[in-house]
Amino acid sequence: MMARSASLCLSLVLAVPLVAQAQDANRPVTFSKDVAPIFQRACQTCHHAGTSAPMSLVTYQEARPWARAVKQRVVLRDMPPWHLDKTAGIRKYKNDRSLSDPEISTIARWVDAGAPEGNPADMPPPLNFSRESEWFIGEPDLLVTTNQDFVMYPNGPDWWIDQFGEVKLDEDRWIKAMEIKPSNPKIVHHAVVYAIEPDAPDGTPVSGVMLHEYAVGKYGDIFSENTGRLLKKGTRLRYDMHYFAMGSEQHNRTTIAFKFYPKGVVPKYQVRSVPIRNIPNDDLEIPPNSVVRTDGYYRLTRNARIDAFQPHMHMRGRAMTLEAINLDNTTTVLSSVDRFNFNWHINYIYADDVTPLLPAGTVLHMIGIHDNTAANPRNPDPSVWAGFGERSVDDMLQVWLNIVYLDDAEFKHAVEERKAKQAAAK
Ligand code: HEC
CATH class of the missing domain: 2.60.120.230 (Jelly Rolls)
Incomplete structure (x- = not known):
C-alpha cells in the first residue's frame, strides 16, 4: 500500500514518469527484460546446472518448457520456498527470498502471453555460480x-x-x-x-x-x-x-x-537452539480425517533476543504461529507460517533491527495446525490416528528458536538502542 501511494505522489509531481509507467504497463512482458532478472534474484541459486533442483532456469531455452509449472508454483507461493504469512508478525528477514506481488504478477503475465523471449540483448549479464564443491564459509577448521x-x-x-x-x-x-x-x-x-x-x-x-x-x-x-x-x-x-x-x-x-x-x-553473544514443544509430554492427538490445533508454551526465565524461527512438524503439519504473551498480558505475533511444507526446513532469520527483545517472564506461545484430511497432499494416510513420534509418518509440533540470553544491563541497552533507531527512522 505504502509503495503504491508513494509512487502515485511521485507521478503527480512528475507527469513524465506517469506516462512512461502507463506505457510500461502495456508493453509485453518478456523473458529477457522482465523475467530473467527475477529468476536471477529468486530462483537461480537453486535452479542452475549441477544442483538437485529438477531443472535450470538460467537461459530462455531452459526455462521455456517449464513456463506453466513456474506460473502455478509461483502463484501458489510454493516457489521460491518461503512459507511465511507475509501479512502477519515481523516482516523483515535476512534470508527472505520470496517474491513481491508485482514480481508474481510479472511472471504470471509473461506465461499468459505465451512466454515470449523478447530481445536477447535485454538479458542481464549471467550470474556466476561458485562450484558446489567449494566451502562458502571459507577454509573450515x-x-x-x-x-x-x-x-x-x-x-x-x-x-x-x-x-x-x-x-x-x-x-x-x-x-x-x-x-x-x-x-x-x-x-x-x-x-x-x-x-x-x-x-x-x-x-x-x-x-x-x-x-x-x-x-x-x-x-x-x-x-x-x-x-x-x-x-x-x-x-x-x-x-x-x-x-x-x-x-x-x-x-x-x-x-x-x-x-x-x-x-x-x-x-559475547552466545546463541542457543531452544526447542519449544507442546510440552509437558508431547501429547499430540491427531484423529483421522480432522484438522487439529495444538498449543505449546515456554516461559522465558531470562531476557532474550530471538534471532531465528524454524517450525518443525511432519507430513500433516499445515501451519504454525509463534506469539509472545507479554508481561502486560498483551500478545504480539512474532511469525506465522501458513503453508508449512515438511519437505522444506527453513530457518527464518530476523533482520538485526527487528529481532524480538523479550524480557524474562515473557511466555512464548506456539500454535500448530495439523491437517489429517485427504485435502493435505502430503498426508500418508488420513484414515489413521497420528501422534507424536520421530518417524516422518508420526508427527511433531516444535519450534526451534535461536536465542541469545542477555543480562539486565545488556537487555536494557539493546532495548534503548532499538528505540533510538526507531525514533531516528521516523
Ligand atoms: C531454495 C532452492 C530453490 C529456490 C530458491 C527455488 N526453487 Fe524451485 N524447486 C527447488 C527444488 C528442490 C524443487 C523440487 C522439489 C520440490 O518441489 O520441493 C523445485 C521445484 C520447482 C518447480 C517444479 C518442477 C517440477 O518438477 O514440476 C518449479 C516450477 C520451480 N521449482 C520453479 C521455481 C521458480 C520460478 C523459482 C523462483 C521464483 C524457484 N523455483 C526457486 C528448489 C528451489
Whole structure:
C-alpha cells in the first residue's frame, strides 16, 4: 500500500514518469527484460546446472518448457520456498527470498502471453555460480562426515533416515560459521544436523538440538560479529536426511564444516537452539480425517533476543504461529507460517533491527495446525490416528528458536538502542 501511494505522489509531481509507467504497463512482458532478472534474484541459486533442483532456469531455452509449472508454483507461493504469512508478525528477514506481488504478477503475465523471449540483448549479464564443491564459509577448521556410506535405491519413494557422525575435539569450541554439504547433492533434498551433547540438561530432546540445516541453494551460515555457538567435545551429530531416488543406484555421505573462533576467544553473544514443544509430554492427538490445533508454551526465565524461527512438524503439519504473551498480558505475533511444507526446513532469520527483545517472564506461545484430511497432499494416510513420534509418518509440533540470553544491563541497552533507531527512522 505504502509503495503504491508513494509512487502515485511521485507521478503527480512528475507527469513524465506517469506516462512512461502507463506505457510500461502495456508493453509485453518478456523473458529477457522482465523475467530473467527475477529468476536471477529468486530462483537461480537453486535452479542452475549441477544442483538437485529438477531443472535450470538460467537461459530462455531452459526455462521455456517449464513456463506453466513456474506460473502455478509461483502463484501458489510454493516457489521460491518461503512459507511465511507475509501479512502477519515481523516482516523483515535476512534470508527472505520470496517474491513481491508485482514480481508474481510479472511472471504470471509473461506465461499468459505465451512466454515470449523478447530481445536477447535485454538479458542481464549471467550470474556466476561458485562450484558446489567449494566451502562458502571459507577454509573450515573441522569437518564431520557421516560414519557410513549411504546407498540409495534406484527407484522408489523418498527416504528419510538418520545418520550419525562424531565430533572429535579435545576441548569445547565456539562456532563462528557452519555449512553442510552432501557428497551427492543430486539425491539429497535436505539434511538437518542435530547435536547430541554428552551432558545435555534435563528436558533436552534425546534426538539432539538443532545445529544447522541444508537444502539445495543453501550455502552455510555465518554468525554475526561477536556471536557464536558452543560445540562441545564428545558431541555426536545426528544427520536427519531426506533422499530421493533418481533412476540409478547412488551413494552419499554428508559433511558439516565448522569455522571456530580462535581458541580462548569467547564471543559475547552466545546463541542457543531452544526447542519449544507442546510440552509437558508431547501429547499430540491427531484423529483421522480432522484438522487439529495444538498449543505449546515456554516461559522465558531470562531476557532474550530471538534471532531465528524454524517450525518443525511432519507430513500433516499445515501451519504454525509463534506469539509472545507479554508481561502486560498483551500478545504480539512474532511469525506465522501458513503453508508449512515438511519437505522444506527453513530457518527464518530476523533482520538485526527487528529481532524480538523479550524480557524474562515473557511466555512464548506456539500454535500448530495439523491437517489429517485427504485435502493435505502430503498426508500418508488420513484414515489413521497420528501422534507424536520421530518417524516422518508420526508427527511433531516444535519450534526451534535461536536465542541469545542477555543480562539486565545488556537487555536494557539493546532495548534503548532499538528505540533510538526507531525514533531516528521516523
Ligand atoms: C531454495 C532452492 C530453490 C529456490 C530458491 C527455488 N526453487 Fe524451485 N524447486 C527447488 C527444488 C528442490 C524443487 C523440487 C522439489 C520440490 O518441489 O520441493 C523445485 C521445484 C520447482 C518447480 C517444479 C518442477 C517440477 O518438477 O514440476 C518449479 C516450477 C520451480 N521449482 C520453479 C521455481 C521458480 C520460478 C523459482 C523462483 C521464483 C524457484 N523455483 C526457486 C528448489 C528451489
